[in-house]
Amino acid sequence: MKKIITQNHEESSSLVAYSIADIVREKKDACLGLATGGSVELVYANLVQFFEKGTMSFSDVTTVNLDEYIGLPPSHLQSYRRFMDQNLFDLVDIDKANTYIPPGMQAPEAILADFQKMLASRPRDFQLLGIGSNGHIGFNEPDSFFGANAHVVTLDEQTRKDNSRFFDSIDEVPRQAVTMGAGDIMKASKIILIVRGENKRDALRELLSHDRVDPRVPCTILKCHKDVTIVYPKELAP
Ligand code: GLP
Numbered sequence: 001m002k003k004i005i006t007q008n009h010e011e012s013s014s015l016v017a018y019s020i021a022d023i024v025r026e027k028k029d030a031c032l033g034l035a036t037g038g039s040v041e042l043v044y045a046n047l048v049q050f051f052e053k054g055t056m057s058f059s060d061v062t063t064v065n066l067d068e069y070i071g072l073p074p075s076h077l078q079s080y081r082r083f084m085d086q087n088l089f090d091l092v093d094i095d096k097a098n099t100y101i102p103p104g105m106q107a108p109e110a111i112l113a114d115f116q117k118m119l120a121s122r123p124r125d126f127q128l129l130g131i132g133s134n135g136h137i138g139f140n141e142p143d144s145f146f147g148a149n150a151h152v153v154t155l156d157e158q159t160r161k162d163n164s165r166f167f168d169s170i171d172e173v174p175r176q177a178v179t180m181g182a183g184d185i186m187k188a189s190k191i192i193l194i195v196r197g198e199n200k201r202d203a204l205r206e207l208l209s210h211d212r213v214d215p216r217v218p219c220t221i222l223k224c225h226k227d228v229t230i231v232y233p234k235e236l237a238p
Contacts, residue, residue, distance in 0.1 A: 001222065002229040003208065005237055009196045010042065012231045016128070016194050017046030019229075021056045023126050023190070029060040033127035033180075033188050034088075035138075036065065036080045039196040040130055044087040051092040058094035064122050066129070066138035067179040068104040070111075070152065078166050079104065102178045108152045111178050115150040119184050127188030131195055134158045135203035135217035139179035142216045148183030152176055162199070182221050191225055195232035204230075205238040 006012045020043070024030050034040075050056035065080055074081035081101040089099055100122070102115045129137050134156055140147065141156045154176055164170040185191070195204050206217040207230065213220045222228045 001208075001225075004229060004231045005234050006231060008233050009039075012194055012196070012233060013040075013042035014046055016043045016192055016231055017050065019192060020047060020126065020128070021050050024056060024058070024061055027125060028057075029062070030125040031062045031064065031122045033124040033185075034063050034065050034084065035128045035130050036067075036083045037130040039194050040128060041087055043128065043194065047088060048091045058092045061094055062098040062122055063094070063100065064118055064124060064180075065099075065101045066127075066185070067177055068102045069174040070104045070108070070176040070178060071174050072104055074101075074103075074105070102150070104178060108178070112150050112152065115178060115180075119150065119180065119187075124188040125190065127185060127191045129185070129191060129193040129219075129222075131193060131200055131203055131219050132156075132159055133162050133197075133199040133203065135206060135219045137182075137185060137193070137219050137222070139177040140182050140185075140218040142218060144215060146182035146215045146218070146221060149181040150178065150184060151181055152178050182215075182218065186221065186225055189227065191222065191228040193219065193222065193228065193230045195230065195236060198236075201236055201238075204232060204236055209238050 068080045072079040089096060100118050102111055134142050139153050141153055160173040164173050167173050203219055207219050213223055
């Protein structure tokens with residue numbers, strides 16, 4: 001694992017955006033695995049700036065997102081489809097037909113079949129990750145085993161609490177989601193995890209301070225990937 005320790009989250013976001021831009025400049029039709037959440041908003045804002053300056057184009061890029069809530073229509077303010085459209089897709093020259101967010105409104109079996117088919121047909125050159133305060137990646141919540149493939153999860157109460165800041169109340173936070181499995185995430189050629197926030201300190205320590213892989217702290221599986229970079233500000237350094 002490579003570590004990049006920055007002065008602050010602004011610097012982390014800019015570094016990650018430059019890395020993504022480099023991947024796309026090298027391979028115009030790269031497939032990017034994308035993430036949602038507060039930690040990645042500024043990464044996308046940087047990418048939008050590159051596009052506006054004419055230094056980056058998404059015209060041949062395809063994308064697959066990590067996860068989606070079950071039961072939120074794509075138009076819902078907190079659906080991950082809406083997040084991606086608002087923060088990136090509507091602001092750059094990407095062909096929306098080349099973007100994929102798992103369809104959270106369909107029946108679980110249909111969502112999973114569609115998602116797994118998409119993952120098989122779009123091998124990812126890159127995967128962007130944030131991390132939950134409980135160490136989750138995508139929505140792979142702490143458990144006694146890793147789900148390898150795309151699966152439906154019951155969200156951890158901690159995750160619902162963390163994400164309730166985006167909703168009017170915790171009762172509105174969905175109880176289920178669909179996520180890439182740990183195996184799907186690990187299939188990306190290159191992974192960058194961006195860490196922001198005091199509440200991620202314990203998970204980051206589990207990731208950086210020993211070599212055990214523990215499904216109760218899902219991000220620790222990244223220790224087994226051959227090209228993973230963890231970007232975090234110096235104040236979170238364990
Ligand atoms: C969300 C997403 C994750 C994200 C994480 C962190 O629930 N499913 O993909 O990385 O939790 O979110 P945030 O960046 O808002 O702290």
